[in-house]
Amino acid sequence: MVVYRLHYFDFAGRAEIARLLFHGAEREFDDVRYTEKEWAEFKPKTPFGVLPVLEIDGKMFGESHAIYNYLAKQFGFYGNNNLEQLEIDVVMSLMKEMEPFILEAFFETPDEKKKEELITRGFKENIPAYLRKNEKIMQDSGYFVGDKLSLADIAVYDLTNFFMRRDPNLMTPYPKLSASRKLIETYPGIAAYIKSRQK
Structure with missing residues (x-):
């Protein structure tokens, strides 16, 4: 093994x-x-x-x-065929596009005033734009691809967790993404891990 x-x-x-x-x-x-x-x-x-x-x-x-x-x-979290893998890659590419903003705003700007300005602007512009794109391509099933969990779902879940530390109500305008989060939080294995993480 x-x-x-x-x-x-x-x-x-x-x-x-x-x-x-x-x-x-x-x-x-x-x-x-x-x-x-x-x-x-x-x-x-x-x-x-x-x-x-x-x-x-x-x-x-x-x-x-x-x-x-x-x-x-x-x-088995990477789709069942090349088309599903492409759909997952699209979601992962959207996440990578956010990385320059995240690094600059949250980690690389030493000046606290400038840092706060970048974060505030990000929550008005960068983050809503990112979430709108994902909400648009999220399926009614609560998964980005087919009817089962994939890397795409997990990646968006993790990134939105990071943003929600600052704004717990961030996901309210995005019902499909919110439904996806609930599916992940009740997924076998992950649910137990999340529970242990909260201790």
Whole structure:
């Protein structure tokens, strides 16, 4: 049996989608979480000096989106054919388009006033635009693809979780996305993980 180890810090960040994929598939993995001191010691051993890293039978792989894609394919969360995979890739591309805004507004701007301005503007412009696009392509089933959970659903769920820390009512105008969130939160494996995460 394949042995998986997921290396990251002790918070959600770029590893949470991978964690949700593992739990959704109910596959065992070693969820390795580092302190800053531990990370400094482990960093030279990683492929690119950044986390997350997915270790498969002792071999390490970097790059978060590559990790998501691999796990989704392995565990059946990447569609049933090329067209469904394309639909998933569209959703993932929309998420990647948000990354420059997220990095600048939440993590890379040292000036607190400027940071707050960027975040406020983002909640008026960038984030609603992103959510409207996803609401438009979300199916009535509550899934982006077919009638079962995919990487696309998990990725949007995770990103909206991040935004909802600041605005808990963010999803009110988006009924399809809200319904999708409820499906994910009751999905076997994921539901148990979310419950344990809240302790």
